[in-house]
Amino acid sequence: MQVKLINYTPNPEDAIIKAAANCWQSTPRDEILDLIIKAGHLTPLEFATFNFEVSGVSRALTHQLVRKRVGVGFAQESQRYVKYNENGFEYVTPPRIQNCDKSILYIDKTAHQIYQQAMFIIQVAYEQLVDIGIPAEDARFVLPNACCSKIHVTINYHALFDLAKERLCDKAQWEIRELVAGMKKEVQEISTTLAGYLQPKCYWLQRCPEKRSCGKVGFLCEK
Amino acid sequence: MQVKLINYTPNPEDAIIKAAANCWQSTPRDEILDLIIKAGHLTPLEFATFNFEVSGVSRALTHQLVRKRVGVGFAQESQRYVKYNENGFEYVTPPRIQNCDKSILYIDKTAHQIYQQAMFIIQVAYEQLVDIGIPAEDARFVLPNACCSKIHVTINYHALFDLAKERLCDKAQWEIRELVAGMKKEVQEISTTLAGYLQPKCYWLQRCPEKRSCGKVGFLCEK
Amino acid sequence: MQVKLINYTPNPEDAIIKAAANCWQSTPRDEILDLIIKAGHLTPLEFATFNFEVSGVSRALTHQLVRKRVGVGFAQESQRYVKYNENGFEYVTPPRIQNCDKSILYIDKTAHQIYQQAMFIIQVAYEQLVDIGIPAEDARFVLPNACCSKIHVTINYHALFDLAKERLCDKAQWEIRELVAGMKKEVQEISTTLAGYLQPKCYWLQRCPEKRSCGKVGFLCEK
């Protein structure tokens, strides 16, 4: 997975603080950011926007990601128009498949071998369908969730703050958690303050609302 | 594909007309609906909402559908939590694969046979991964775009009107066009007037903005 | 202020539960509503929508209300098109002005008298401007925030749930708090369960995030 911040509102903290200060006609100053976040007065956070270039993620992830509807925009590589070339499609392998050391009696294969073989057969079927003349938009029906996608994401800081609450949670799907952690890391490069507020929901609630807790209530997500 | 309207704002036309009449403090009357749609004053259309139960659609379709962000809500069967039982997953077969009669030299199989075989092998791989102990949320990485999904959609008439403009277009992907045509058919049962305005964009523009036109500019989508 | 529920998704609880049950392919049952609200899995709440007819509210209130952007639609009486007739405009009087018993030396008038007189003079000026031939859309520049407005509101239960968190708070502006309490009362008539979850944010947080607390942390809003 590659997550790269390729464009953003210059001086994002400043952009947010200026907007917030306008509400009370007060002087823009650094403490305002902390005040509004703690008070839940989050609209000014929308005055800073970040554009990310994301690649090497599965379409399982993107299907979940594009469910976010507010404060966010997507531009995703289309499987209708883009035909995979002779090198075939790339795919994501979940760590629990890659590192699984269990085996079962009736087949003499690791989870990873089963997985790789399935990917190979899918690739062959996709190519045969395209060769027969099936359009890419139909041939892609055989392609797996694992298939890599490239997606550009524009997200304002209010939406990113909300996304972090849900997706930095230990119960979130591993791949999307890794994506949001990657976004946080990129934001860190330009503002440690803004990155610092990107935390799972239990950090703000000081309790875990999940049915089965991970047991680390209120943990700080460092990276 | 099954598309079923399971709940909606009672008297949807009336709900829209009452809201629109409030803007000018005029008497609610039937012509208002036509007036506001022709004038592009579309907010009152949000006062009627429709809940659809959709099944037998591919996850290729749902990935595209959930991209719609405004005036719409989704509740989709989760592949993280739902494990496919011993009967395996169901899948959609694109008509151009099902009905393809072309063949190529090096393999003695129709497109449909290649497709069915790929689905079978994927199913076996999925089951083996689950048997080894891989969690459903990771095993699903092998599942294809073709995999059937069940999704509930709530959409207000403004959003449905916009969806029809894009997706009843002949250039839209066949499966999503079929879905929106199915929604239109269901709306038809309760209001022929509201169904009548669900038309592709060329009907409203009286020209085709697509790069390659289907040649039927301004056609009425009957069903 | 009059708040009237004039249309809604029939069996709203049921509509929400059906949608939620689809996510896990579980049997729809009553406990699901409580489970998803406590877990913060709120999207299914969008499957129930309510249409309210609101009148006798100030434009101070409506300016604030229409700031809500998600899950909500408005159709408001237009001051550009609607000319106030010879009876003049109606207006809201804040209770703290109506009931103020203080006086100040230099004028022998109560707050209420000052207020009424200002309204009368504004009414006369508005009429004179219209008589001279100034269009309603410009004459309205003299009209006060107090001026009554009629507004239709369509809001899904997810958005209403969020609105209650902010606006049932004791620190919210009195008029908008009264409006949301009025909406709650109307919902109560059709579902005590759904009305029961409409609570200020401190009820869910079990603490007050406001700078100056009202001191009633976690109070249940009964009406």
Place this chain on the structure above:
Amino acid sequence: MQVKLINYTPNPEDAIIKAAANCWQSTPRDEILDLIIKAGHLTPLEFATFNFEVSGVSRALTHQLVRKRVGVGFAQESQRYVKYNENGFEYVTPPRIQNCDKSILYIDKTAHQIYQQAMFIIQVAYEQLVDIGIPAEDARFVLPNACCSKIHVTINYHALFDLAKERLCDKAQWEIRELVAGMKKEVQEISTTLAGYLQPKCYWLQRCPEKRSCGKVGFLCEK
């Protein structure tokens, strides 16, 4: 009215083109912008965002402006918290009131004189209410629509494109048309290309959907 662009996505054209190119995995190049706008494939336009500082506008305008719900965020001077000082509130005078030379028999005053007098009396009433001890959030009920407001607006180019379609129209309210023309002028300073696409809806439709047309169908808004 002052409209000032105070922050924006650097190289906004480039940001949009990069996002759009990702969809088809094509090389980012200038023509893409024109292609996607003409084809109505507008999501990539969301990758450029503009922050405006707006002052000297009426609350009649802001009430209308904040109705826009998608792709936009606002931070407005609060009349609940901000008390107008001894110099009183500032206000907007509509040109048709300022320049009106008509008179009517029964009063020996121009429209402008009536207007100014009403503003003066409102100012006095507001001050008296505050002096008596009425809180600003209630005293403001006497303040007029004309009252000046300061508002910060963050808007992505997709939303600005849509706003221009509605509000650069000759039938839009004069003040909001002036605001959007002011935004366009500011965008012009950093990208003549992006400014060039900000046009009224008749430019794109090549016809006027309004009930009473201004007669200039398809006109280019130059400034």
